[in-house]
Amino acid sequence: MRVLVVGSGGREHALVWKIAQSKLCAKLFCAPGNGGISQIAECIDIKADDIAGLLEFARKEKIDLTVVGPEKALALGMVDEFTKAGLKIFGPNKLAANLEASKVFSKELMAKYKVPTADFKVFDSPDAAKKYIQVNGAPCVVKADGLAAGKGVVVAKTVDEAKDAVTSMMQDKVFGDAGKKIIIEECLIGQEASILVITDSKIMVALASAQDHKRIFDHDQGENTGGMGAYSPAPIVTVDILKEVMDKIIHRTIDGLAKEGIDYRGVLYAGIMLTKEGPQALEFNVRFGDPETQAILPRLKSDLVEVMLAASVGKLSKIRTLEWDRRACVCVVCAAGGYPGDYKKGKVISGLEDVQKLKDVVVFHAGTELRIINDVGQRQEQEYLTSGGRVLGVTGLGTTIKEAINKTYQAVEKIKFEEMQFRRDIGRRALG
Ligand code: AMP
Ligand code: GLY
Numbered sequence: 001m002r003v004l005v006v007g008s009g010g011r012e013h014a015l016v017w018k019i020a021q022s023k024l025c026a027k028l029f030c031a032p033g034n035g036g037i038s039q040i041a042e043c044i045d046i047k048a049d050d051i052a053g054l055l056e057f058a059r060k061e062k063i064d065l066t067v068v069g070p071e072k073a074l075a076l077g078m079v080d081e082f083t084k085a086g087l088k089i090f091g092p093n094k095l096a097a098n099l100e101a102s103k104v105f106s107k108e109l110m111a112k113y114k115v116p117t118a119d120f121k122v123f124d125s126p127d128a129a130k131k132y133i134q135v136n137g138a139p140c141v142v143k144a145d146g147l148a149a150g151k152g153v154v155v156a157k158t159v160d161e162a163k164d165a166v167t168s169m170m171q172d173k174v175f176g177d178a179g180k181k182i183i184i185e186e187c188l189i190g191q192e193a194s195i196l197v198i199t200d201s202k203i204m205v206a207l208a209s210a211q212d213h214k215r216i217f218d219h220d221q222g223e224n225t226g227g228m229g230a231y232s233p234a235p236i237v238t239v240d241i242l243k244e245v246m247d248k249i250i251h252r253t254i255d256g257l258a259k260e261g262i263d264y265r266g267v268l269y270a271g272i273m274l275t276k277e278g279p280q281a282l283e284f285n286v287r288f289g290d291p292e293t294q295a296i297l298p299r300l301k302s303d304l305v306e307v308m309l310a311a312s313v314g315k316l317s318k319i320r321t322l323e324w325d326r327r328a329c330v331c332v333v334c335a336a337g338g339y340p341g342d343y344k345k346g347k348v349i350s351g352l353e354d355v356q357k358l359k360d361v362v363v364f365h366a367g368t369e370l371r372i373i374n375d376v377g378q379r380q381e382q383e384y385l386t387s388g389g390r391v392l393g394v395t396g397l398g399t400t401i402k403e404a405i406n407k408t409y410q411a412v413e414k415i416k417f418e419e420m421q422f423r424r425d426i427g428r429r430a431l432g
Helices: 010-020 051-060 071-075 078-084 094-101 103-112 126-136 159-171 239-259 292-299 304-312 352-356 401-414
Strands: 002-007 027-032 065-068 120-123 140-144 153-156 182-185 191-199 204-206 215-217 221-224 229-232 266-275 278-285 328-335 361-365 368-374 380-386 390-398
Touching (some): 002 010, 010 390, 065 078, 078 094, 094 103, 103 239, 103 278, 126 140, 140 159, 204 239, 229 401, 292 390
Parallel strands (some): 002 027
Antiparallel strands (some): 191 204
16 A cells, blocks of 8 residues: 655654555655654645645555545545545545534533533623623633634633633734633543543544653643653553543544544544543643654554554444553653754754664654765765754653653663753653
8 A cells, every 4th residue: 555644743653663564565755754754655845734735645656555644634625525526535524523623512512422521611701701700719720712723722720821821822912813702611620641542433443541741841841832752551541531532522423523523534532631520621732742642653563554444444343452561661852952942953863873772762753854964985874863842752662651650761861962851750650
């Protein structure tokens, strides 16, 4: 099969890495990809949300399966366009992608189909929202309705903080139209976990559980980021909890969508808060998590292409279960200095060759580019430069989570670039 992966981050590198191992995959492309990805797939210079460009490429290259990484292309209807053209693609269609693209849609669906989630109210006027905050007090959570690159959620400890969030989303329009409507919801307390399932809308197959670390600094301090690390499994997700999540959150949501006439195919990511009252859904993403995917896929023994293909054509009943490596996996993100704020690019990365020699360690590139240097003797040499905020996801497997942590940090210590920053406590939560 000829496979195309859409996207350019660490998640896509992990997908490409896993897909390349499939016996079904004969040729692999990635659009646009990155420096690391270019070592295992042919990178194509087409942006991840250029649906017309990708469609033309897929037709011309006779792509048998397209796998979409980022949510934007899904929300724009990429799957609908490919399906219309008779091309197989793994991901939800535009209506189903609303589960992530519109928090109002998602919360209203959850309320209708009794999916446990925080109590909420929808507002389209800033005055009404602020009045509500004044009466109901803090803490509360303010969420922009639309896509906001992971920045549209404010967990407000005080009334002023919550009102400021309303001002910035609805009046200063920092997220543009994404803040036209907002949600104010109850603040839940508990531990978080990510549950990802692959579904064809009838069968739901859970991937191994994971937990990510969203804050920039150790001990969950500082600003929210795209994710500074992850580990799998999340010991806090017991068999019983997983069953409850599947029954009350995943099934009710996908069955609910089906009742609304919406067929969900692809991967569904549920952000869960494990509260005293049981698991509650915080949010849905309609794609693989980043960096959860980097910690989950190295543990997957089954053929991912087979599973994604089955889901995309509605034949997941043929698969039903996945086989997992029992070992734990930890992914530590090495980020550019200044991230998640302004940061510099173009720094030379060293130590990657040393890390390649380590067993059970793999480095997924998130923001790198490859520079070819031809030395005098015409021997081709290459080096990697940083090209993004999150640069690398260093990933290690170990018999125990402790061993996985040690192995991963051993590798991280070998990697250097100017102003590199990383958290030193990834996975520690799982040690109890
Ligand atoms: P989201 O972008 O929806 O994943 O939200 C980002 C983060 O905000 C989540 O990972 C949680 O840490 C936090 N969060 C979202 N909703 C709530 C809630 N209702 N109560 C407490 N924390 C929340
Ligand atoms: N790790 C969180 C996300 O992918 O949205």
